[in-house]
Amino acid sequence: MKGLIIGGTHSGCGKTTVALSIISGLTRRGLTVQPFKAGPDYIDAGLHGLCAGRTSINLDQWMMERQMLLWSFQSGSAGADLSLVEGVMGLFDGGALTAGLSGILGLPVVLVIDASSMAESVGALVYGFKKYLEKTVGQDTPGLKGVILNRxxxxxxxxxxxxxxxxxxVLGYIPKDEVIKIEHRHLGLKTSEEMPxxxxxxxxxxxxxxxxxxxxxxxxxxxxxxxxREVAPPVDSDVLRGLKVACARDRAFSFYYYDNLRLLALAGAELSFFSPLQDVEPPEADFYYIGGGYPELYAEGLSKNTSMVSAIRQLAEEGRPIYAECGGFMLLTKGIFHTDRKFYPMAGVFPFETEMTTKRVALGYREVLLKENCPIGIRGNTYRGHEFHYSRLRDKNIEMKNIYTTRDRWSETLSTGGFLYKNCLGSYVHLHFLSNPSGLIEALRSLVSSTS
Structure with a gap:
């Protein structure tokens, strides 16, 4: 297996540009590149996929169990000539998220440096990063092997x-006038579904x-x-055979950890996809999964698709198992107030209204403890995930069953809820299923039994 990590000195130094350039260049040569993204970011991973023609996979040592991280990397790399991991933030930031991966996966690191405001001092910078990486992950790992100079x-x-x-x-450089502009918005770059x-x-x-x-x-x-060392798959291949899972996926809803879907498919579930923007109603299924995205940008279209929002509300009223996170949760509320104060009615499963703000409302890792049984687990199960959004609930005092105890990575208790209506669970937290694959699979197995 060939692999490497593209790390950076800090956020904004040019990691994504360098990673996309290498992926595109090697792909044009006819090589198969399997991209990965360190950390919880959905959007960079989507851009990787556009350049590589293969779905990029998130690797996160905080959200994922270590064995699951190794399985994800090994299985995802199958058939690739090169596995390329783009880091997150600076090499040692976020609890050494990127540097830690180099130690766990045994991969060499290539460091991207924004050289726009330095000259000879770059030598001290490289020396420090090289030695500190050795100190952080040990000298038995490949370590820092090269740099690429940006701007x-x-x-x-x-x-x-x-x-x-x-x-x-020095493996290369990029001149400051070689600019590839990728459009941004409040949660970052535009998504791959929007072809940025x-x-x-x-x-x-x-x-x-x-x-x-x-x-x-x-x-x-x-x-x-x-x-x-070879790692076994997280689940038996037929344990969810016969379970039909319907996932919302279009321009408004595209934020899914690929391993969440891979886990379901590996377990034997039959996955189908529908568009809340364009389809009349969801397909018939045993479990509905509505991920995050940008529903606020498509609020008018979602609101006008009355047959879809009515069908989703009816599924919830019938007690059908539904799991919705962040943007998907917003779809299931009474509606969205945009920054222009215009209100767009949604499915109304939950009694909240949401409103967009001009400032970030929440950002960070989350661990949730389930206080009751629900579609994705039983009481006492814990999952890890991430929260990042610019919207908020307008009235937090509305009485609604909250089955989450939510903490951040430092174990501080937070107010972020997981709201349960009948058999429909909604929350702002994006969960990574490989943080507790057995808990999820056991919960879904009960659905197989009830439908067989």
Missing amino acids: VSSERHLRMLKEAISEVD LSVEQIERLSEIAERYIDLDRVLELSKDVRPL
Whole structure:
């Protein structure tokens, strides 16, 4: 197996541009690249998929059990010529999320440096990152093997930078005028479903990689991978055979951890997908999964699709098992107040109204304890996930059964709820099913028994 991690000195240094360039360049050469994204970010992972033609997989050592992380990486890498992991934030930020992955997976690291405001001092920076990585994950791992310099202003600037770096290889650079603009909005870049990268831009990324990055040397360094012990799958392959799962997926709802869907499919569940924006009603299923996304951007279209929102409300009233998170939860509330104060009615399963704000309302890792049985688990189960949104509930004093005890990564109790109406569960927290695969599967097995 060949693999490497693209890390960065800090957020905004150019990791995504470099990662997309390498993925595009190697894919154009005819190689199969399997992309991964460190941390909980959905959007960068979607961009990887556009360039690689393979679904990118999130790897998160806080949300995922260690064995599940290893299984995800090993199974996801099957058939690939190179497995490329894009880091999150700086290499040691977030509790060393990216650096930790290099130790767990035994992968070499390539560091992206924003060189726009430095020259010879880059040598000290590289030296420090290399030594601190050794201290953090140990000297028996491949460690820092190379750097790629971003936003280089001239040939003279490049020469000064290269002369100052003696610890590792300089694998390439990107000039500051080589800008690939990807549109942003409040939760980050635009999603892959909205095609934020055109065919021409992907081609330009591959040209940048061929011209400015030593792709042959990148491939050579990626061989320096520590062998990993084979890890068993998290679930038996037929345990959910016969279970029909319907997932909402379109431009408004696209935030799913790929391993959540992989786990369901691996267990034998039959997955189907529907569009709350365009379809008349959901398909017939035993379990409905409505993920996050940008319902606020498509609120008018969702609200006007009265047959769909009515059908979802009817499913909830019938006690059908439904799990909705973040944007999916918003769809199940009474409606969405946009920043222009216009109100868009939604399914009305939950008695809350939501409203968009101009500031971030919540961001961070979450651990939830189930206080009652529900569609995704039984009382006492715990799951880990992530919360990030710019909307909020307008009236938190409305009486509604909350079955979550929610804590952050430092074990501080939070007010974020998991609301249960009959057999419909909604919350702002995005859960990663590999944080407790056995708990989820056991809950869903009861649905198989009840439908057989």
